Amino acid sequence: MLIRRSALLGAALVLAAAGSAQAGDGPGVDAGKCQVVKFCVGVSTEGKAGGATPQTGSQDSNAASDLKCGYTKIDPEPPASAEELWKGADPAKNDLYFYSCSDGGQNNPDGFVVVPTGQQPQPQVNPQELAQQAVDSMTLLGPDININPKPGGRGLVGMPVWMAVGRSPTTWGPNTASASAGGVTVTATARVSKVVWSMGDGTSVTCTTPGTVYKSSYGLKRSPDCGHVYTQPSTNRSGGTYRVTATSTWVIDWNGGGANGQLTEVRTSSVAVTIVESQAVNS
The missing domain is CATH 2.60.40.10 (Immunoglobulins)
Structure with a gap:
């Protein structure tokens, strides 16, 4: 699953770099914040799967350990020709994010999310947290x-x-x-x-x-x-x-x-x- 996530992000970065090169912009790096062609990480939501509340007698929970999920903004953005990523949306009016969890997508599907420019990604529903509920x-x-x-x-x-x-x-x-x-x-x-x-x-x-x-x-x-x-x-x-x-x-x-x-x-x-x-x- 980690390999799959890395491959998806890698593909997005290659497309982003290609789009940047076509526009005549060179890749930039902001120290302390970004990695490779302004690959900035910003976590906007975080989930934790906690244990069940004891119901009777002496009870313990052995549920999943800490689980963290977040968004990665793809910047510069891939070109409009990357239709699989943009899913038909107009790059001029939208931003592209990658949603992933610390379990590598094993129990919480990761993938690209298109968000209207100027808006923040909506918190994703964590299926594992719902399972615990x-x-x-x-x-x-x-x-x-x-x-x-x-x-x-x-x-x-x-x-x-x-x-x-x-x-x-x-x-x-x-x-x-x-x-x-x-x-x-x-x-x-x-x-x-x-x-x-x-x-x-x-x-x-x-x-x-x-x-x-x-x-x-x-x-x-x-x-x-x-x-x-x-x-x-x-x-x-x-x-x-x-x-x-x-x-x-x-x-x-x-x-x-x-x-x-x-x-x-x-x-x-x-x-x-x-x-x-x-x-x-x-x-």
Whole structure:
């Protein structure tokens, strides 16, 4: 993408230089401001993709890092014969700018913009920012934990623990939302790709499914897709419980405004479970 942007700008500069030569003007350089045939850089708009506002519990955002976009004015201008750049506009009545973003056009299309002489370029809609706005409106929550033994109850050392999470649009997905601005609409769809369970005893379990909710008919079987077995009682710990933390990773695919991409969000929920030695239960 960086190569594409450089090539486009390079072509514009060659045309600009040719137009300048035809007019009998030599290329000029203004120290500190311009590079090659008055290639001046002026940023008139800047975008930053920020993280989602936490909705519940302990939540973090792992969205795109800083993204900056801006305009480069092409001066001297290419000749009128450069129709692909001018798009039918009259060079005598318009100026030519190049719009680009720090991602090299990967998620935010860059290209030439024709602006009437004397006017400033209008801020371009940043599809990635719209995608983040759509995500922010989804109210993505931490996992809706369903664990056996239940919080408030007691489980046994060496017995299977079953972990599962509720499957709703806000806790598992899919969750779809759109955001619009300047005639551009971006649609984003979020789904949980995995849940990492920190069991409180120094171990963790990664589950790529919501897990299976335990039923009494399962007896002493182990969970087929998301389970754990404690080897030590929680009664020896401060508070007498294990703090179980479930961290979900949301993957959000978005498209619109001639671009597409992917964002990630992280959400966390936790509960406390009590695990005791079997003889303590039987006493």
